Amino acid sequence: MIKRIGLLTSGGDCQALNATMRGVVKGLTNSVDELEVYGFDDGYKGLIYGKYQMLTAKDFSGILTQGGTILGTSRQPFKLMRVPDENGLDKVEAMKRTYYKLCLDCLVILGGNGTQKTANLLREEGLNIIHLPKTIDNDIWGTDMTFGFQSAVNIATNAIDCIHTTAASHGRVFIVEVMGHKVGSLTLHAGIAGGADIILIPEIPYDIKKVAEAINRRARAGKRFTILAVAEGAISKEDAKLPKKKYKEKLEARAKKYPSVSYEIADQISAETGAEVRITVPGHTQRGGEPCAYDRVLSTRIGAGAAEAILDGEYGVMIGIVEGKIKRVPLAECAGKLKTVDPKDQTVLAAKRIGISFGD
Numbered sequence: 001m002i003k004r005i006g007l008l009t010s011g012g013d014c015q016a017l018n019a020t021m022r023g024v025v026k027g028l029t030n031s032v033d034e035l036e037v038y039g040f041d042d043g044y045k046g047l048i049y050g051k052y053q054m055l056t057a058k059d060f061s062g063i064l065t066q067g068g069t070i071l072g073t074s075r076q077p078f079k080l081m082r083v084p085d086e087n088g089l090d091k092v093e094a095m096k097r098t099y100y101k102l103c104l105d106c107l108v109i110l111g112g113n114g115t116q117k118t119a120n121l122l123r124e125e126g127l128n129i130i131h132l133p134k135t136i137d138n139d140i141w142g143t144d145m146t147f148g149f150q151s152a153v154n155i156a157t158n159a160i161d162c163i164h165t166t167a168a169s170h171g172r173v174f175i176v177e178v179m180g181h182k183v184g185s186l187t188l189h190a191g192i193a194g195g196a197d198i199i200l201i202p203e204i205p206y207d208i209k210k211v212a213e214a215i216n217r218r219a220r221a222g223k224r225f226t227i228l229a230v231a232e233g234a235i236s237k238e239d240a241k242l243p244k245k246k247y248k249e250k251l252e253a254r255a256k257k258y259p260s261v262s263y264e265i266a267d268q269i270s271a272e273t274g275a276e277v278r279i280t281v282p283g284h285t286q287r288g289g290e291p292c293a294y295d296r297v298l299s300t301r302i303g304a305g306a307a308e309a310i311l312d313g314e315y316g317v318m319i320g321i322v323e324g325k326i327k328r329v330p331l332a333e334c335a336g337k338l339k340t341v342d343p344k345d346q347t348v349l350a351a352k353r354i355g356i357s358f359g360d
């Protein structure tokens, strides 16, 4: 049996992209007579403009621990996929042309929510698609876990750990701003793991007075410092009530004054409590470096799961993990849905039980 597969990584990178592709290719190498692998450069860009490399099993050896992506990636917004490029090229038709020209049996697409929407569009256009859920945000509906998430949790946790020692020396308030886009999963987990005193996530809008109260309470109890884990998408109760358009305007106005939400919160905390506040933004370090052991196992399982789906000829699915088991989730069911933190989730309730404030 000969199999011709295309591989691409799209959107923001994360740890374990290489480990996952390795899982797919090794999983197939052991079961087919001949395998042709076309690796597209820089995500959908490579598929649109026919830029690819032919890869062999050897290219996937020794990359289990390597961060980033050997294929390169780029952001190609889903909403622009139906918009012709600057030369009038129909991107969707161009992607289909590349696929058919190379006589691919299927296209394996590693990416987050936006990438998944385009993967689903290509499925609707008749291509054989398998989507593999990558993102440090863990915000993909239909899978309990995305690869990249646990590695990022470790890095963000380490940032909070490091802040702990300096915070204790100086007796200040510290904010560690954590990535996650519109979802608070990464902040919630890193915040708990790093022993943050206050965790602010988009799903639980904060009241700055409650945040100040939590800081003052700690000071009265003789604690010399307070550490806040703040999601980059954290939102105040007031702002959460604004209509979408008004909130967008608010964010535009804020961007003129502050680099991110943490800086606004820091000013408000100083005004409310008189405390000296410092901000740390680990930023893209959270997506960098090698995948942690958990992600290496998860990505190997997801990669092998994709190989099995290809051998079964089952396409149009995301390979997720649900209650510990690899699951083929129809793209028609999951594409376009965001997985957010449930404010009543046991993890949130446990954090509240031990006295972590969410500023609500």
Ligand code: F6P
Pocket: 012, 075, 112, 135, 136, 137, 179, 180, 181, 232, 287
């Ligand atoms: O989706 C992953 C992510 O790292 C988010 O957490 C973050 O908001 C965004 O990507 C940053 O994107 P970029 O790398 O394009 O700045």
